[in-house]
Structure formats: C-alpha cells, structure tokens
Amino acid sequence: MNTRFVVATHILAYLARANGQPVSSEVVAKSVGTHPVVVRRLLGDLRRAGLVRTQLGTGGGALLDRSLENITLLDVLHAMLEPEADLFAVNNANPNTGCDVGRVISDSLDDLLGPAKKAMQAALAAVPLTEVIRQIRLRLNSEDCGCPADNGS
Amino acid sequence: MNTRFVVATHILAYLARANGQPVSSEVVAKSVGTHPVVVRRLLGDLRRAGLVRTQLGTGGGALLDRSLENITLLDVLHAMLEPEADLFAVNNANPNTGCDVGRVISDSLDDLLGPAKKAMQAALAAVPLTEVIRQIRLRLNSEDCGCPADNGS
DNA sequence: AGCAACCGTAATCATAACGGTTACAATTAA
DNA sequence: TTAATTGTAACCGTTATGATTACGGTTGCT
Numbered sequence: 570m571n572t573r574f575v576v577a578t579h580i581l582a583y584l585a586r587a588n589g590q591p592v593s594s595e596v597v598a599k600s601v602g603t604h605p606v607v608v609r610r611l612l613g614d615l616r617r618a619g620l621v622r623t624q625l626g627t628g629g630g631a632l633l634d635r636s637l638e639n640i641t642l643l644d645v646l647h648a649m650l651e652p653e654a655d656l657f658a659v660n661n662a663n664p665n666t667g668c669d670v671g672r673v674i675s676d677s678l679d680d681l682l683g684p685a686k687k688a689m690q691a692a693l694a695a696v697p698l699t700e701v702i703r704q705i706r707l708r709l710n711s712e713d714c715g716c717p718a719d720n721g722s
Numbered sequence: 723m724n725t726r727f728v729v730a731t732h733i734l735a736y737l738a739r740a741n742g743q744p745v746s747s748e749v750v751a752k753s754v755g756t757h758p759v760v761v762r763r764l765l766g767d768l769r770r771a772g773l774v775r776t777q778l779g780t781g782g783g784a785l786l787d788r789s790l791e792n793i794t795l796l797d798v799l800h801a802m803l804e805p806e807a808d809l810f811a812v813n814n815a816n817p818n819t820g821c822d823v824g825r826v827i828s829d830s831l832d833d834l835l836g837p838a839k840k841a842m843q844a845a846l847a848a849v850p851l852t853e854v855i856r857q858i859r860l861r862l863n864s865e866d867c868g869c870p871a872d873n874g875s
Numbered sequence: 876a877g878c879a880a881c882c883g884t885a886a887t888c889a890t891a892a893c894g895g896t897t898a899c900a901a902t903t904a905a
Numbered sequence: 906t907t908a909a910t911t912g913t914a915a916c917c918g919t920t921a922t923g924a925t926t927a928c929g930g931t932t933g934c935t
Contacts, residue, residue, distance in 0.1 A: 658724065670739065687845075
C-alpha cells in the first residue's frame with residue numbers, strides 16, 4: 570500500500586510536469602521503474618477518484634483532471650483505498666464478547682484512534698501537488714549547480 | 723499490521739486489568755479470539771520493546787513492565803514494527819534515476835510526509851494505556867446500567 | 876479501410892506478510 | 906517428578922501486490 574501511494578504520487582508528479590500533454594503509460598512506467606500495466610492499473614484508481622483523465626488511441630495517455638492546487642496527498646491516499654476502506658479501521662479479529670475487554674476494545678480503540686487519524690489526514694490534506702512539484706524543483710536545482718545556496722528556480 | 727496493533731493493544735489492556743498478576747497466553751487468547759501462539763508471538767514483540775515481562779513455568783504468564791502512564795499507543799505501534807522499519811518509509815521501488823522526477827521523488831516525498839508522520843506520532847503518543855482503560859471502563863459502565871448519563875467510575 | 880499506438884482489464888505467476896496450528900525444548904511451581 | 910507455561914521453529918492457507926502476457930476496444934494517420 571505504501572508502495573502504491575508513493576508510485577501514484579510519482580505518476581501525478583510526472584503528469585504535472587507534462588504541461589497538459591497526455592503521457593503514455595509506457596513513458597510513465599519508464600520513470601517509475603515498473604511495468605506499463607502496473608501504471609495503467611494505478612491510473613485506473615486515480616481516474617475513478619477523479620484525479621486524472623485518460624485519452625484512448627494513438628497519441629493518447631493520461632493527464633491531470635484537476636488543477637495542481639486541488640490535488641492533495643490525502644486525495645492520492647484515498648484514491649489508493651477501497652471505496653469504504655478506512656486507513657485506521659480497527660481491524661478487529663474476533664474478540665470474545667463474553668470478556669469485558671473483548672466486548673468493548675474495538676469501539677474504544679476506534680475512539681482513541683480518531684485524533685491520530687484526523688491529525689494525519691489534516692497533514693496530508695495540507696500538501697497539494699504544487700508543493701510536491703516545488704520540492705522536486707528545489708532538489709533538481711540544487712543538484713544542477715551543486716551550490717549550497719539555491720536560486721529559487 | 724493493523725490487526726497486530728489492535729490485538730497488541732487488546733493484550734496490554736487485558737494485562738492492565740490483571741492487577742499485576744501474570745496472565746497466561748491461553749487466557750489472553752480466549753479474550754482476543756485467537757490462538758495462544760499468536761499471543762505469545764505478539765507478547766514477544768512487546769517484551770523486546772520493554773512493555774511487558776513474562777514468567778516461565780507453572781503459574782507463569784505475562785504482565786506489564788511499565789506503569790500504565792508510561793505505555794502509549796505510539797509505543798505499541800513501534801513494538802509492532804521492525805527495529806528500523808518506518809511507518810512512513812517511502813517504499814520506493816526502482817525509480818529511474820535518469821529521469822528528473824524519478825531521481826528526486828523519493829527524497830521529496832520523505833520530506834513532504836514528515837509533518838504527517840509527526841502529527842500522527844504525536845497523537846498516538848498522547849494516548850497512554852490509562853486512557854485506553856478509562857475508555858473501556860466508560861463503555862462497560864454505560865453498558866451495565868443502560869443509562870444515558872454515566873457515573874464517572 | 877487499414878495499420879499502429881494506446882488504453883482497460885482479465886488472467887496468471889511469484890513473493891511477502893500474516894494468522895492459525897502443531898510440535899518440542901526449556902523453565903518453574905507444587 | 907509432574908504439570909503448567911513460555912519461546913520458537915516449522916508448515917499451511919489466505920491475501921495483497923507487483924510483473925507479465927494477452928486481447929479487445931479506441932483513435933489518429935495515411
């Protein structure tokens with residue numbers, strides 16, 4: 570799942586730098602270092618989440634379907650999850666309801682985990698794709714000149 | 723992993739209510755609804771993390787090795803992770819270092835995910851076992867009397 | 876029309892993580 | 906000594922996921 574999230578973000582960052590031109594799954598796969606079908610699968614999730622759009626046929630490919638400010642890491646994470654899946658779902662097994670602890674532990678943990686869940690979601694929602702692109706540019710710049718101070722693009 | 727975390731917390735909550743008496747893996751397994759060996763495996767992780775202690779032989783079992791205030795959900799989470807594992811590790815695959823995006827995406831995401839990681843850790847660290855026990859007690863109380871208001875014990 | 880470039884998806888295979896279970900040696904109380 | 910317990914290894918079955926192949930449908934170009 571971690572991998573899916575990271576690769577999905579990689580894909581979106583790549584598309585963001587394509588200036589609205591559709592990019593084929595093969596080209597993206599080259600950058601990500603995986604198979605084109607894997608990219609198309611993830612692209613399918615991103616498409617269903619409304620983050621990207623794809624064009625069939627020759628010259629087709631994927632492109633962002635929202636402005637960079639309107640795609641956050643939280644959106645990406647949700648796109649990777651099942652429709653109803655909950656990142657912090659208390660995956661209870663089969664606690665013994667005949668036991669005091671077993672009977673209420675799941676609900677208790679659900680409540681106790683709420684703040685952690687919200688904190689993380691808020692932090693992810695605070696990072697739009699523009700920020701990802703900015704980070705990438707910063708690193709590429711400092712890499713270019715090899716100088717300690719960077720010129721801000 | 724989610725399951726392991728939840729079950730580990732269940733185990734600790736159970737031990738917390740045992741008043742310092744060692745509890746056998748069989749008894750805990752009953753409450754959790756799993757096999758004693760599964761409990762012993764998790765107990766092993768918790769022991770290596772310094773959260774519990776175990777006694778061998780007849781009448782043996784597990785007991786907490788810290789005060790309830792000194793065990794937080796973050797401690798439990800860490801106990802479930804490999805020594806160097808990072809919950810937010812950027813599980814990069816094989817990004818193409820010949821590509822601008824591929825070359826820096828991992829490090830960029832690492833930085834961008836930092837705040838989310840810290841936010842979640844802080845939220846988890848804010849929940850000690852005492853809080854878990856309190857939640858459990860609250861639910862058991864309201865369950866007892868079936869009354870809307872609860873008496874705070 | 877025909878071809879080639881693309882996507883969407885199903886199917887298959889390999890791998891890794893994990894829970895469930897059995898087995899067994901080591902420890903300890905009675 | 907015996908019975909209760911832990912610690913661990915080993916094995917099986919399930920699930921998630923990446924890699925790959927295959928194939929049908931779409932679309933641009935000539």
